[in-house]
Amino acid sequence: MKYYNSVNLVDNLYCYIWQGMGNNCNTSVFTNILNGPKPHVIIDPGHIVNESREECFAGLEKAMAGDKIRVDDIGLIINTHSHPDHCQANELIVERSGAQVTLSKEEDDFRNTIGVSLYRAFGIKAPRFNPQFYIKEGDLDLGINGFKLNVILTPGHSPGSVCLYWAKKKVLITGDVIFFMSVGRTDFPGGDMAQLKKSIDRLAELDVEYIIPGHNTEPGGIIRGKDLIRRNFEAVQDFFSYGTG
Numbered sequence: 001m002k003y004y005n006s007v008n009l010v011d012n013l014y015c016y017i018w019q020g021m022g023n024n025c026n027t028s029v030f031t032n033i034l035n036g037p038k039p040h041v042i043i044d045p046g047h048i049v050n051e052s053r054e055e056c057f058a059g060l061e062k063a064m065a066g067d068k069i070r071v072d073d074i075g076l077i078i079n080t081h082s083h084p085d086h087c088q089a090n091e092l093i094v095e096r097s098g099a100q101v102t103l104s105k106e107e108d109d110f111r112n113t114i115g116v117s118l119y120r121a122f123g124i125k126a127p128r129f130n131p132q133f134y135i136k137e138g139d140l141d142l143g144i145n146g147f148k149l150n151v152i153l154t155p156g157h158s159p160g161s162v163c164l165y166w167a168k169k170k171v172l173i174t175g176d177v178i179f180f181m182s183v184g185r186t187d188f189p190g191g192d193m194a195q196l197k198k199s200i201d202r203l204a205e206l207d208v209e210y211i212i213p214g215h216n217t218e219p220g221g222i223i224r225g226k227d228l229i230r231r232n233f234e235a236v237q238d239f240f241s242y243g244t245g
């Protein structure tokens with residue numbers, strides 16, 4: 001079973017687009033951007049095994065191997081937010097490579113309070129990891145050649161969700177904030193529709209060529225091209241104006 005489509009989107013950015021039946025997130029990997037022996041950065045490694053008993057992480061490792069990317073060479077894990085379908089596999093990567101883990105402080109606070117009881121209620125194992133530092137709004141300077149990601153705090157789907165903007169290549173990694181013709185749900189604890197709208201209004205101001213959403217929707221996965229992205233923002237903003245009554 002092939003669980004991921006691998007897309008070398010631009011330069012050293014690889015996207016792993018989830019193809020399984022059950023729930024899991026899309027994963028992104030920037031290769032060779034950190035100094036030292038573990039140069040890769042992974043964003044949202046996803047589930048280990050999901051509710052449909054699909055071996056998500058084994059599938060991810062296999063897909064990455066196809067691009068000659070080794071889990072053992074990951075030096076940093078960034079989580080857009082703390083829902084288990086985005087960060088359950090953190091612990092396996094840490095075990096294998098000793099990677100550092102980061103997310104926003106707001107999200108880590110949520111994870112350690114409301115998150116714990118939420119997962120317990122759903123019978124889901126709470127993700128286990130210890131962040132070494134927190135990312136916050138602004139530039140995140142990573143390693144070699146001045147590689148930089150812009151961190152944008154975008155609460156709404158969860159209290160400390162972040163989006164990552166690679167300005168040089170106009171790539172926006174959105175986690176569960178915005179999808180193709182859809183947005184992240186806000187009916188879980190920690191969700192807030194008004195905040196989500198504000199967050200999306202901020203993202204709509206950016207100059208973007210590619211959106212990598214946290215999940216695929218019926219119309220599609222990666223959103224490509226300025227025109228389509230502008231129309232996607234407009235459609236989603238219309239939904240907030242008219243679709244919620």
Ligand SMILES: [Zn+2]
Nearest residue numbers: 081083157176
């Ligand atoms: Zn989520």
